[in-house]
Amino acid sequence: MRGHNMNAEKIPDIIIGRLPVYLRALQRMADNGLKTTSSQELGEHVGISAAQIRKDISQFGEFGKQGTGYSIAYLLDKLREILKVDRKWDVVLVGAGDMGHALANYQGFANRGFHIVMIFDNDKEKVGQKIDQFTVEDTEKMIERVKAAGVKIAMLTVPAAAAQSVTDKLMQAGVKAFLNYAPISLNMPNNVKVQYIDPATHLQRMTYYL
């Protein structure tokens, strides 16, 4: 456990950030029936140089063979193991608005390592509503419920004004990783992770080319 954590410190976060992108591209290749790939081919799919991909992957050991490239199935297994998505993570969703509904119904979690287990909202009109197989629960019971279930990952689709207080409660309940859809920056200690989903950033990445 300690060894794992020390290892985590040594690999730059920017490399960790690219691994899920490689994983997704490799999964698409596998779905299309491909068995092997090269750093060149993978690079064309993800828009990252072949040299960078070889360097990133070599951080974790020797996966490729000179001349024959990477076995896609082997690399998929290894990346899932490294990213710890070779298991299923429980996720709590807070905010049962449009975005919350969209995420509750999203089909892309189950086969990528994630499983929504609870949905909360502070709006009494929404509490008790059914979304997919879930019943929206009252945020008043959130700390207790999340702590008891040992959930470590949360997705926030609450209004910006509520995001920090919800985050504070979830951290109190033991949540260590947040995916934040609210258009606001969250304050949290260094041992808690946050990722932002921000459509404007993605659009700005494309306007350069228009």
Added chain:
Amino acid sequence: MRGHNMNAEKIPDIIIGRLPVYLRALQRMADNGLKTTSSQELGEHVGISAAQIRKDISQFGEFGKQGTGYSIAYLLDKLREILKVDRKWDVVLVGAGDMGHALANYQGFANRGFHIVMIFDNDKEKVGQKIDQFTVEDTEKMIERVKAAGVKIAMLTVPAAAAQSVTDKLMQAGVKAFLNYAPISLNMPNNVKVQYIDPATHLQRMTYYL
């Protein structure tokens, strides 16, 4: 025009991809009343090394002064100009489901260079519905309407099965950049850009640390 395109070819896409992240972090600093920053400070905000940030920014000219760091306002202006978000881009939204509603109501576009101008759906039950100030239009009229308005950017929140055919129609109408929420990879020529919003990839980036 040609000069601009040639320039675009030379700067690696991976650098272009980081600029909106710098822009967002700098905007937050400005909102918090900061006037200047350093590559170290900016790096801590975005999780990228100071050396990388200096290298990225220097691709576009000399913005920082030795010792005094970067003027946030100046860097914001320059980044907006480079990314071409110093203007307002019209955006078409296709898919009036939960995610479409969430995006139509999203407050983070207007001050970042984007403006939704039309919403389409092929579901006759949804056509004519009001979302915010918009009336959902029939996708049957999409090609004609988008072409006439000269819209170059689309956001897709349609089911995976419909995403490619909607994309083909929008390309026919002149759209050159797609933000795709559908959990499917799109086929398009090299001169058309696509970005994917994929919550599972963001979650996978954090599980490594858990």
